[in-house]
Each structure stands twice: as C-alpha cells, then as structure tokens.
Amino acid sequence: MSHKFCPDCGSPCESQIPEGDHKPRSVCTACGHIHYVNPNMVVGCIVEAGGDLLLAKRDIEPALGRWTFPAGYLECGESCADGAARETMEETEARVESLGLFALLDIPHIAQVYGVYRARLIGEHFAPTPESSEVKLVSIDEIPWDKLAFPSVATALRLYAEDRASGTIRTHTGIVEWSGEGSRFDLANYRLREHRAH
Ligand SMILES: [Zn+2]
Known part of the structure; x- marks a missing residue:
C-alpha cells in the first residue's frame, strides 16, 4: 500500500x-x-421493512453470487449516512430513511472501517441492478448465513439478529479479525474483538 x-x-x-x-x-x-x-471507509444499510430486511446478491467481484446488505465506499463530500443511502439506491434501487448508526466495525488487516446504519425502506420499491443480480426481503430466520459475502457483513448481521432476538437494538463497535485458525475464506473463522454495545 x-x-x-x-x-x-x-x-x-x-x-x-x-x-x-x-x-x-x-x-x-x-x-x-x-x-x-489511510484506511477506506465503507458504509452500508441494514434496511428494515416490517420485520424483514433487504439483502442483495452480488453480481460483481469480489464475492460474486454471495449475499450482503447494500454497502460500498464512502465518497468524498458526503456524510456516512448519505453514502449508505446512496449505496443502497445504487445496489437495490431502494429509497431509505436512516435510523442511525448500528455498528462501527474496524477491519485493520484489510485497512477498512465499516459504518453500518439501520434504515427504513420508503415505499415498497426495490429491484436488481448492475451490481446485484437479486434483491429481496428476508426474515431474520431466512438470512443465508453460509452464503454471506464478507466477515464484516456476517458480523453485523449476527449482531443485528441477536439484538432483534433480545428485543433491544443497540449500537456496536469492535474489531473484526481472523481467529488465527482455519481458512481465511470461511466467515466462521472470524471473531469480533473488543466488542462494545451501547
Ligand atoms: Zn511529486
């Protein structure tokens, strides 16, 4: 670098x-x-609609064919929340209203910081885009845990599912890192260090 x-x-x-x-x-x-x-800032949205959330199947590398919530690199001149909403529009055509920060995840080994926002779907429209071959609402029980795109995405969704199960949505911080054992390509081999929930 x-x-x-x-x-x-x-x-x-x-x-x-x-x-x-x-x-x-x-x-x-x-x-x-x-x-x-310096590290890159990635921003994204967990988009809520009723009790469901919006996931997109990536039609671009890396992680082509795997599932994620909409997220991408923050552009100069925009706020994190605005960038997350823009990425959501670009990847899913969904218009959203931000509900605030859900997780700030450090990923030092690839020099990224993930800012994950919660957002509410405005209206009912969403659709595939050049970046996403499929876009759909899923329940918490339908999250495809073995087909998620990145450790950061899996970590944020795991925290979200835990919060939803406990009935209290909190804001999380922590460091996503490889556990040191097993394949770096298996998301199960990542852990969240120094996790704090507020
Ligand atoms: Zn020069």
Whole structure:
C-alpha cells in the first residue's frame, strides 16, 4: 500500500520516515510531497421493512453470487449516512430513511472501517441492478448465513439478529479479525474483538 510514482508530479517516490513521523511513507523524490495511505471507509444499510430486511446478491467481484446488505465506499463530500443511502439506491434501487448508526466495525488487516446504519425502506420499491443480480426481503430466520459475502457483513448481521432476538437494538463497535485458525475464506473463522454495545 504505497505509491511508486507521485500522483502530483509523476516522479518516482521512495519510502522514508518523514521528520517527526514514526512510519515509512511514500515521499516524492522530486516535489517532496508525502503521500499518506489511510484506511477506506465503507458504509452500508441494514434496511428494515416490517420485520424483514433487504439483502442483495452480488453480481460483481469480489464475492460474486454471495449475499450482503447494500454497502460500498464512502465518497468524498458526503456524510456516512448519505453514502449508505446512496449505496443502497445504487445496489437495490431502494429509497431509505436512516435510523442511525448500528455498528462501527474496524477491519485493520484489510485497512477498512465499516459504518453500518439501520434504515427504513420508503415505499415498497426495490429491484436488481448492475451490481446485484437479486434483491429481496428476508426474515431474520431466512438470512443465508453460509452464503454471506464478507466477515464484516456476517458480523453485523449476527449482531443485528441477536439484538432483534433480545428485543433491544443497540449500537456496536469492535474489531473484526481472523481467529488465527482455519481458512481465511470461511466467515466462521472470524471473531469480533473488543466488542462494545451501547
Ligand atoms: Zn511529486
């Protein structure tokens, strides 16, 4: 995760620790610009309609053919809640009203942070899109646990299902990480460390 060439002037970059810093950075050998690389923010919505929630079957890589709630990278200039609603529209054509933050999940090993919002479906429309081959409402009991797209998605849905079962929806924070055993491609081998519920 470093720049080989300067995005500003095109000259080669080299790795060095800038004065007063503590980590190697990509520094341009010509213009001196320091190119910091920071985690990406992913935002998404658990969309509620009655007692059901909206899931989409991914028609794009990675995790093509697997199920997720709508989510994607936050764009510059938008709020997390607005980005989550935009991703929901792009992936499912659903219009939503945000009900607030549900989970903020750190995924340090892939340098991502997931902001998962709860939202209410406005109207009844949703449909497949270029990003989703299938979009449907499912009950908590119908969540396809063995066909989910990512550990972050599985973790958020597990917390949501637990909250729904207990009757109290809370806001969660924690770190999603591989347990250290078994396949990294098996979502069952991930755990939520430093989980807090508020
Ligand atoms: Zn440069």
